[in-house]
Amino acid sequence: MGNRRFVSRETNLRAQASRRGLAPGTLLDEGGQSPATLRLLRYRPEACEQEAAPSFSRAAQLCAAKAGTVWLHSSGIPNRAQLEELGQQFGIHPLTLEDIQGSFHQAKLETFEHYVYLQCQNLSVQNERVEVVPFHILLKEDLVISILSGADDITTPLLDRLQNPQSRLRQRDAGYLVYALLDLVVDQAFPALQRFTHQVEVLEEDLLTRVHNGQIVAIQQAKRDLIVFNHVLWPMQETVSRLNHSIGEHPLLRSNLRPFLNDLYDHTIQLMSLLTSERDVVSGLMDIYLSMVNNRLSDIMRVLTIISTIFIPLTFVTGIYGMNIDGIPLLHYRYGYEIVVTFMTIVALSMLWYFRRRGWIFQRRGRA
């Protein structure tokens, strides 16, 4: 089972277990991890400039200047030094920093007095495998910090849209950028789900064609995949819903975001609805598998029955005439052999006729 398509469950547990006994909010020292690559942009409707030497301190300076929206994106989880800088420059709570560094992820929304923290999980298809990586978003006044673990940078489409002076993204504030990032993450889930759906359909076709041992493994794997999808998507839906309800309650979430978040929520509902359909299909696969195995066994038994029940009585007849006992009739009669062979043929044919009538042989195999 080396070809797990998702990160093993055990990894999370082990990482979580290694925190035992530590004070909450303590950052782990990862042993000289190199700093994450940052990208810093400042944009307003008139202009959009990318900073040459991005850092968390530089972002804080730009924010203080109050000249447009600042977007700091980190490819990869920042190392300990960067996280401490992030905490100091923007007053981020130690527990939030621990969440960013942490090993267990599940979409969630946390609102603090001066910032909003969003965590979600990005599903991406990499070399035919689905990868789940955490995606963190921090929203402050005129500032968005996004942190995406893993090599694949899904945010490039936003860079292109920011270059375009007419784009809605450039006209709007930081809250809209958060929405645009979430929209990207949600849209990423569709091709991943599409790939899974395709695999399930292939498996179903295969099950209906012929049956073999590896299919149990595949069905069990599909069930595990469903668990992972559910684990990723259900909290995402919850989080978008809670974000929706926080509009107007938190000063950073303004009410002009509402129609967009409603639309986003619809998309998460679509994902969950597709996932629910897929669950019903997958749970039917085991039934198909078992009934196909049953059918094959039944087919085999049928052949055994026919051959055995035809020849066992005939062999008995030959046994009779093989006895060395005296007085067996027809033994030396002129047409004795012909009579015996005819009798045996009649027996064989009438049994075939009986099996046929019971529908055990020569039946057409219908397909609905």
Place this chain on the structure above:
Amino acid sequence: MGNRRFVSRETNLRAQASRRGLAPGTLLDEGGQSPATLRLLRYRPEACEQEAAPSFSRAAQLCAAKAGTVWLHSSGIPNRAQLEELGQQFGIHPLTLEDIQGSFHQAKLETFEHYVYLQCQNLSVQNERVEVVPFHILLKEDLVISILSGADDITTPLLDRLQNPQSRLRQRDAGYLVYALLDLVVDQAFPALQRFTHQVEVLEEDLLTRVHNGQIVAIQQAKRDLIVFNHVLWPMQETVSRLNHSIGEHPLLRSNLRPFLNDLYDHTIQLMSLLTSERDVVSGLMDIYLSMVNNRLSDIMRVLTIISTIFIPLTFVTGIYGMNIDGIPLLHYRYGYEIVVTFMTIVALSMLWYFRRRGWIFQRRGRA
């Protein structure tokens, strides 16, 4: 499995995946799709006139004239140019336009300041197949815009009722027209469900008569159909319920609609209740199938047992007398053969009696 009766799940996913990276609210260019056919009516209690050259702009002019209720119906999804005209003339939000053009549909209700947007899915029986097409309704002051994808126009009965000056439809306002359209969609679902119920009953009869491989495919197909019905009808019920609760809260939904929407809600409850019953029946089909397969195997085994267990001991007896060894009793006795045959007959009959007593053969097959 080429005879899927519903649109494949994959289609939706693929279409949705193709939107990835696009700014939300962007309309796709479908490559020169021809404009949808429109029909424009204006009616008031005294008169009902059909417009010769219908367009979204003409509808806007009629509305501005404030002389009765205006109903614009589009057969087929409008193309990009038409959708943009619709957006400009009536101030429709880009996300609503994207929903109309979109590939994934699920009944929903969205209320905006100046209009109400309703989406639902129409189930229609076309050439023995059930088709699911999206149906969009926009309600503004004195204006209803309805958009039905697909060739079949379900709205003709409303045209007839509008011709009749006494009809309640003509006496009432735009909200009642929305109700009448929804009522049509809900009523369409009954024959589709009836067809499905009939198929399930036929399948059940077939299962109880004889068992074959194609039935697994048919049962799995019925389960998929249930998923589609559920996917279409459950959000419809939710939407009608939310429409009901929006009465009095949105200025376009007036309280005289309440008894009618209550009635509509009852109909959706009936649909869901029928669907739930059907689910219980379908989930029982797999049990029947498996137990019929089991029964057939058991029947086959029974015959094998009887034939084998009767003839194997007899063949052993013939083997004894076929041995070339000296000293076998009765070998040359006068009535030796007769005694051996009598012995074998007694053995065979006592075994038949035993099987009979265990109820394995010659049993009546009762039907409750």
Place this chain on the structure above:
Amino acid sequence: MGNRRFVSRETNLRAQASRRGLAPGTLLDEGGQSPATLRLLRYRPEACEQEAAPSFSRAAQLCAAKAGTVWLHSSGIPNRAQLEELGQQFGIHPLTLEDIQGSFHQAKLETFEHYVYLQCQNLSVQNERVEVVPFHILLKEDLVISILSGADDITTPLLDRLQNPQSRLRQRDAGYLVYALLDLVVDQAFPALQRFTHQVEVLEEDLLTRVHNGQIVAIQQAKRDLIVFNHVLWPMQETVSRLNHSIGEHPLLRSNLRPFLNDLYDHTIQLMSLLTSERDVVSGLMDIYLSMVNNRLSDIMRVLTIISTIFIPLTFVTGIYGMNIDGIPLLHYRYGYEIVVTFMTIVALSMLWYFRRRGWIFQRRGRA
């Protein structure tokens, strides 16, 4: 499956489908159906008079006279003319009239400004079959109209109680009469459920005694019956609950009804609780059936094994001595035959001993 004990599901669907395209609230013309039989009573604590020529207009006159409670009972659904008269005389909403005439029924409560409409379904045992017929109740100030489809009149006990001047029914107002009618309907469900419970127990005993094909049909039928019971009783409970909550909110439902409706609600809870227990029992029947089939197959296989495995090696031994080859030992030895037979007996007995030790034969069959 001609012996369905309940009305087929298809009937409802077909009837509902025939309304497609009709304006809501339109009454169907049933083709000269004769009017339903009416019974009209007026009672007050001092007196109770039955009207000779009952009609809806006469009931309206009696109501206008304000001299006691008026009860109009219709045996059978009124025909179109009667329904229209009912609508005009008492200002009943067209959708309510459509509900009374309608083909799909489910217990519900609808409150209008001047009247309350209750629909429920009556379960009655008729000639060993359970019949489900709709029962409609309209409550206006000092007036109750009850409409029971079907021949069986369950309301006669109330007539007797009304004759008795001391009866609480006669002392109280129209609301109490509605309660008394509902109480009748709920009490009718107990014997129907009792009959079903009895059938399930008989089926269970039968399953544990011997197994045959007809039992799958019976189990499936029991599942369908459960669906119907659930379909009838669950909305009834809901309706009684909503009636309970409407007390004090609607002027026609006075607060002195509360303890009685609480009691009625308890009875519906009892029904649902019994139904839930029955569902668990029925869902266990399929398990019993499958395991009994399995057991029988296992029994048959055991016998086959024993006979075959004992005689096949013995037959092999006779085959050895049946060979025409030279040099077979013991062939012409004095006690050759006795030695061979002894050897075969030892082989047979040791196999029997092995099977016995494995618990495959001669085991006691315990019953817990």
Place this chain on the structure above:
Amino acid sequence: MGNRRFVSRETNLRAQASRRGLAPGTLLDEGGQSPATLRLLRYRPEACEQEAAPSFSRAAQLCAAKAGTVWLHSSGIPNRAQLEELGQQFGIHPLTLEDIQGSFHQAKLETFEHYVYLQCQNLSVQNERVEVVPFHILLKEDLVISILSGADDITTPLLDRLQNPQSRLRQRDAGYLVYALLDLVVDQAFPALQRFTHQVEVLEEDLLTRVHNGQIVAIQQAKRDLIVFNHVLWPMQETVSRLNHSIGEHPLLRSNLRPFLNDLYDHTIQLMSLLTSERDVVSGLMDIYLSMVNNRLSDIMRVLTIISTIFIPLTFVTGIYGMNIDGIPLLHYRYGYEIVVTFMTIVALSMLWYFRRRGWIFQRRGRA
């Protein structure tokens, strides 16, 4: 199945059915049932006196004297005369009296203006069987009436505690006595559940040791027992919860009861939690049973296969040499017999080796 450990479901239904058509609140005449045995106590912190000739009227007199808390306990359901006396003396609603006399019981709480009525069910172990009997409690100002159907009097521990002047029971008011009675009933459920748990564990051990037909009956019986436990305990939890919420709302339920009722509620939660665990265990039993049956069948088949597949080819070889045809090789060769026997031995051994390699024979049976 004569050894049902609980009262049959049918009994309740039949008794309920016998009330059909009766006016609600009517007491049935049970045909000269003798009056129930009463016990009447009056206590206050200083004293506790038992009344010599207890009756409902005497209890009313004591109450009127306002000298302490009065507790009237009835062993067995009062007969009709007593119930009528109870109704008159304390103003108990006819529906409450019907509930006390009634045949269907489920824990519930009913609050009236001048009294509180509690019904619950007492589970007691009697001669190795679990008995379910109804227990009724009426609370009025300074008065508690408790009615326990059945011979076993569970209230004796309370008598002892009342004799003790320091006991909290004697210091407190009537509400605390109600709590003490409920606490007794809840505590009674633990040994009943313990007995059931023990039976299930014994059954599980039995299933894993050997498999026989009676186990299906036992599993089905355990499922039924679970239904009864659930039917008794779940409404009990609900009732205690509602009692908890009624504190402060009804004048008879004072707020100093709160911590005690909280504790009681915890106990009912414990019961439900244990019951839920047991349900999971019981639902796994059928799986074990089926897989054990399957295993046994598989074992039997394995032996059949080995014996048959070894001897059938060997018998074929003897058949070859038993033919009377000319020209069979080795027939008259010097070591012909030895060669043939050696050949057959090699065939047999290589088949045994193959079966062994497939893991079909001689495998160790591991236990995890």
Place this chain on the structure above:
Amino acid sequence: MGNRRFVSRETNLRAQASRRGLAPGTLLDEGGQSPATLRLLRYRPEACEQEAAPSFSRAAQLCAAKAGTVWLHSSGIPNRAQLEELGQQFGIHPLTLEDIQGSFHQAKLETFEHYVYLQCQNLSVQNERVEVVPFHILLKEDLVISILSGADDITTPLLDRLQNPQSRLRQRDAGYLVYALLDLVVDQAFPALQRFTHQVEVLEEDLLTRVHNGQIVAIQQAKRDLIVFNHVLWPMQETVSRLNHSIGEHPLLRSNLRPFLNDLYDHTIQLMSLLTSERDVVSGLMDIYLSMVNNRLSDIMRVLTIISTIFIPLTFVTGIYGMNIDGIPLLHYRYGYEIVVTFMTIVALSMLWYFRRRGWIFQRRGRA
């Protein structure tokens, strides 16, 4: 089944049953149990002192002095004398004392006027077994009393942190200490769950490799373990949630605890989410087991079929030529034997070809 990894369910029931008839709040006399070992600390930001002779009275004195936070930890449940001292010194309700001494445990929160009582269950891995022991926390003004049953002291990491003057634990008040204790308990659950997850994965691998009887026991054991985990973790989540909601409502729970309790709640959600995934995996194991058993049976049957169906007809042919009857063709023909052998070879080969074509033999076993 002697190797139960968790405390048996029966133990709880029996202990609970032994309380029957006792007045609530009565402490049991455990027969001379020795007192539990106590540890008493007083700390404030400047200092942290451990008391030499800890007792409940000494803790009360230190509290009265109002010089910092007092933490009293008891390793093992205090005996009766200690519990009574605890009750008197700090005014703890008798029911709370009974809960501490009690035998049934489930996480819960109880708020009293002057203190808060928290109960939860600690999962710890001891010698390869998971142990569940109750953990009690009492919070008063400036005082925390923690009581942990069992030998393993999980609180030592807190001692280390208290020695560190910079630690957040030392800076904060008693409420933060309660949070730190709960955080320890929740973190303990991760390695226990990790161990369980590992066992399930090993079991799954084992199932897919080969199938044996002990696996049913192991699967059933895994189901029971899931029940215990659920029983421990679900109320823990509930309790943390309720603690969260009590912030601000109870004066001892101050609002600066909120972000920490939110974080703790996230951890419990993670635990439940992992547990839910594990439940889906475990419920799939039985399916795998059954289908593997089915597969093995099918394999065995296939071999039986092939051997039997090939040799039974051939043996029949030898039987023919073994008959002593006259006139059998080829019997004395020159190449008779060669012709017969060739015929039998052709029959055998064509049957092998047929089986091959049906896919019953020589098929590749694919692995997805």
